[in-house]
Amino acid sequence: MSLIKDIQDDGFGGIPHNAITAKLEDLVGWARSRSSWPASFGLACCAIEMMATGAAHYDISRFGMEVFRASPRQADIMIVAGRVSQKMAPVLRQVYDQMMEPKWVISMGVCASSGGMFNNYAIVQGVDQVVPVDVYAPGCPPTPETLIHAIETLHQKIEDGELLKRRKATGAGANLHVTEIPAGAQPVPVILGTR
Numbered sequence: 001m002s003l004i005k006d007i008q009d010d011g012f013g014g015i016p017h018n019a020i021t022a023k024l025e026d027l028v029g030w031a032r033s034r035s036s037w038p039a040s041f042g043l044a045c046c047a048i049e050m051m052a053t054g055a056a057h058y059d060i061s062r063f064g065m066e067v068f069r070a071s072p073r074q075a076d077i078m079i080v081a082g083r084v085s086q087k088m089a090p091v092l093r094q095v096y097d098q099m100m101e102p103k104w105v106i107s108m109g110v111c112a113s114s115g116g117m118f119n120n121y122a123i124v125q126g127v128d129q130v131v132p133v134d135v136y137a138p139g140c141p142p143t144p145e146t147l148i149h150a151i152e153t154l155h156q157k158i159e160d161g162e163l164l165k166r167r168k169a170t171g172a173g174a175n176l177h178v179t180e181i182p183a184g185a186q187p188v189p190v191i192l193g194t195r
């Protein structure tokens with residue numbers, strides 16, 4: 001009780017010997033969730049919103065995502081931003097296969113998630129046919145606020161460690177659906193570090 005009171009009063013300086021213990025698994029999950037790097041990979045108009053999310057106004061480097069990596073070997077998040085054509089599907093899969101493990105996928109927009117309004121033979125009717133999707137961001141296009149909400153949701157799940165257990169058990173992604181957030185609206189807070 002006194003330890004909690006000291007922290008409340010004096011922050012970490014209130015801990016007598018400045019020692020914190022944690023499970024290694026928790027620390028690894030915490031570090032992974034705050035240092036994920038997306039691959040540079042945009043397919044259509046949704047990619048413009050993805051680029052806006054990385055630019056100064058939204059600035060996803062606030063979440064440890066400093067740069068979109070030009071090489072998939074330096075990336076661990078694939079944001080599928082836009083419709084996936086049948087011709088592009090094998091290329092997308094190759095980029096995914098070249099990314100480091102553990103890796104995660106966000107499907108951005110209705111076209112990537114379901115083919116959207118392109119219900120024809122040229123467009124893959126859902127990128128989950130090609131790669132395991134962890135988080136779906138709705139919208140046409142999703143606003144940067146929606147994409148950030150999807151990213152924060154993914155970060156929370158990375159920290160939990162549940163995604164890797166699921167991938168090991170089923171080979172599938174987490175299949176989480178986030179809500180759409182209008183441009184300029186206050187994002188729905190995603191509390192990291194809760195289980």
Ligand code: SF4
Pocket residue numbers: 044045046081082083108109110111112116139140141142
């Ligand atoms: S969801 Fe809309 S914005 Fe995104 S790729 Fe499809 S048509 Fe373009």
